Amino acid sequence: MRSGTNLKRPVLAAFVLTAVLVGGAAAAPLPSPAHLPTLARTLNEPAGPPARHGNYDVLDYDLDLTVDPGAQQIDGRVRVVLQPLGGDGDRIVLDLVGNLTCDAVTRRAENLIFRHDGDSLVVTLPATLTALEPDTLTILYHGRPQPHGVFNAGFMWRMRDTGLAGDPSDDTPIIATVVEPWSAHSWWPCKDDPADKATVGLDITVPDSLEVVANGTLLGVEAAGAGRRRYRWREAYPIATYLVSIAVTDYVSWSADCLPRIGPAVRLDFHVFAEDSARAVVDLAPTCDMMEMMTDIAGPWPFAGEKYAQAEIRWVGAMEHQTATSISQFLLTGDRANETTVIHELAHQWYGDSLTPKTWPGIWLNEGFARYFEALWVEQEYGAEAYGDFMQQIGRVRHPDLFAGEGILADPDPILPNILIYNKGAWVLHLLRLLIGDDAFFTFLHDYPNDPALARSGTDTAAMIGHAEQAAGRSLEAFFTPLLQTDAVPVIQVEVTISPAAVNLVQLQDPPFELPVPVRIFTGSGPQDTVLDLAARSQSFSLAGFGKIDSVQIDPQNLSLMRRASAPVRSLEIQGPVPNPGPHSEFELYLKDYAQVTVDVYDARGYRVDTRHLGWLDPTGPAGEDGSTPHIFRWPAGPAAPASGVYWLRFFAGSNQATRKFTLLH
Ligand SMILES: [Zn+2]
Known part of the structure; x- marks a missing residue:
């Protein structure tokens, strides 16, 4: 996810003004990372995720939803195929906000007793959950979804006309859902838990002037009564509830076939507002190149046979809905100024959507990886120096204290919005690459999202570390633990001696880190770069192998995460x-x-x-x-x-x- 602050014009100005130009006549603007703002918590923000409901596992959802933009009302039927997991209770709990009305819960055409208690839908089954056969419940509900969650988003009713000067008066509806982390149940009854992924059907009925973009494959479009059409989408791959999405308006749409070197062809779909289509053509043009980079690094498109869509919505950011990214109109500027957002959301399809954290504290695994792929894109397109500049922008420029005191990455508070999970998350990967080298690092980037066991179970920080250690062939506990579990920053005392040629490093902070420290060594034959693996509180590195040394620079490009201590x-x-x-x-x-x-x-x-x-x-x-x-x-x-x-x-x-x-x- 990427988000901005509000719907006012200055946001747009800020995006443009922070773009950094790369030297050279033909160079495109180097996109600067957009930063998540700190948003005021809203009245509708739940105190936390819904309680866990551990006595069943959802296998499939089938939504049949009629959307009435005029009344801003939805009428729905959700069929839930669930697998009881045993236990002696006879009740299951689904999540559904209290401001939507549950009309009935049925099983095999019989009404079940239910209680809609706050945001919980408590359903009493005719038998206890010891039965191990999959069962199907059908829930009828209706209501007017309200803004929900940390971004005050949820199921959003918007219109094309913003009321801002220069915008055409146009009350065409724009309907979109943005529900990360736990607002899916603000528009449909579900088990709103990222650990329980299921396949999903989305039959969405709308006025026939509108088009519906959703997850997976469009099975068909059919007439649905006077002036209405039903779009029948189905996501055949398991999907977390926070990634289930619809985006609806009178889109201008086009497609392109992308044939990456690795894996199957992927159809790219684009759905934008007519007035933004010229800009979008420019801004989204790199999508296939980005798909190539992603498949080269992370393996084949994880949703083989399904498209990758990008659909414009009226919101302030972008969201990596599975196979159907939503992207704000503010990001479509016609000059590729926000191209890192395009790669960010695409990278999430591997890191977040296909491979999903089991619990929300693991969200840094989503955002840290997606942000780091922004850096990899910048490196591929603009070179190593631009990569270094990008890392500085999301490092010491934005975080002068190098993340010290900003919270614990592996247990962030809040979950969202929280810039730490993006920027420090990306820095962890950058440092890992410095430490274990490109070969092992890119093996890790590939093998981790392609682990079938993790794709089934969901991931967590320990599983990610396990893959990194496998690629590196050694324990990385001393590297990861202080970075992920503390908010300390290395404070390094440096001493360089030329005769004998050596670098002496002392860590003054607690706890000590394992830290890669780049050094540049100047000899008669020119500068040579190497990386020291600082793995002790005090360590001396001989530079005898470099021949006759004139001078040594420690981390000349600020590519490590360290503060320099004032040496005695x-x-x-x-x-x-x-x-x-x-x-x-x-x-x-x-x-x-x-x-x-x-x-x-x-x-x-x-x-x-x-x-x-x-x-x-x-x-x-x-x-x-x-x-x-x-x-x-x-x-x-x-x-x-x-x-x-x-x-x-x-x-x-x-x-x-x-x-x-x-x-x-x-
Ligand atoms: Zn993201």
Whole structure:
């Protein structure tokens, strides 16, 4: 899901203004990540998900719903095929909001006793649930669905005319459902629990000027009385209730066949408002390229034989309804400014829809993966630097404290809206990739959503970690646990020594992390990048294998998730000489205090051949820390250079001294 704040124009302006341009004449705008706002909780927001109903499993729902936009009323019949799971009770509980009226519950043409208690529909069965045969209940209900849930959405009655300046006066209905996380029961009776997926039929009757887009396959469209049509949709793959959706208006619709390299062809359907169709053609044009990227990475389209539709709705965001993404008119700008939303919702079809968290705290598995696929799309389209920029946008730019104090990712509060589950979730995947390398990481991205056992049971954080460990071939507990179960951030004290060449890292925070730390090593043959696996509270990494090292940068592109600690300042630190050997060289002097500095130079025989008085020098801050600017000492200076050979330079700063060896080579 992606959402904005409200229906006012400034939202649109914000989307456009935050777009970042990529250099180069032909470059398209680099989409900047839209961020979920913090929405005020509404009166209609339930305190939490409905209670679990563990004594039955739903196998299939069949909805037959008549939608009357004029009266803003629905009349429905829902047939529920359920499998009793045993137990000695004779009642089952379905979820249905109290403001809809249940007219009857029947079983084999007999009325059952029911009680509509708050948002629960308690049905008494003629026998106890020990019977293990599947059973079918039919529920008749009607009413006027009201805004519901954390986004004050639910079953939404809208009209084309927004009333805003420049919009045509047009009262064509736009009806759409957005119910994540637990508002499905605000428009149809169901077991509103993501752990219980079932197949779903959606027979939706509407005025014949309107078109209905829903999940799965359109089986047919038939006349349904005066001025009405019935759209008969069926989702043949198990679907969670929060992904069941209808989107209804007088759409302009078109299709395209997409033939990815992997898996079956997928028909792409597009349904947009007539006035937005030119913009939508541009904005949704990359869909097939995105489908290619998804199938390359995540495996075949998980809903083989079914289409992938994108249907415009009047709302403020986008929602990954299974095979039928809903997308806000505000995201259709005609310049691909929101293309990351298009890949985000498509990625959810694998991560969220086909593979669904068993419980809502696992929602970060949905949003973190979908957000990370935004980064992968940016990387594919615009290159590694743009990928890095994107990660900064969803990292330290949006979260200057690097997610510290923002809550626990694996148990987020609130479930939605919560920017943490998107951005830190994506950062966990980015760091995992740095840590285990591309081969293992992309094996994981592929194998995890294609695990048939998980597709059946639903996923959770432990199952995801299991797949990552399988791909990496080792335990990743030390990596995942502090990232997922705490809101701490690594605070790293860095010390770089050139002779011997080493990086010493100390973690100051609790708990310690396993953290990938990129380093850039400058040698005579140019910079080399590598990643250190920091797996202890204090660890020293030898750089001896890199040959002669001039200098080292720690995480120069901010690609790790760490804050730099202020290292304890040594009174006198010398880095260099660079180059060495050479006709002359430079030394970097770091001082803790204001000090008078002198340098004595000795030749290989031990004779002092030069003395330099540098005077009183200011403190510099420690070596290797941002903001530290060393004093530079060059030797030899001037035309009267000594002969080639080995020299020792002894630096004095107050009572401190340090010695460096330099080979002078003319
Ligand atoms: Zn999402």
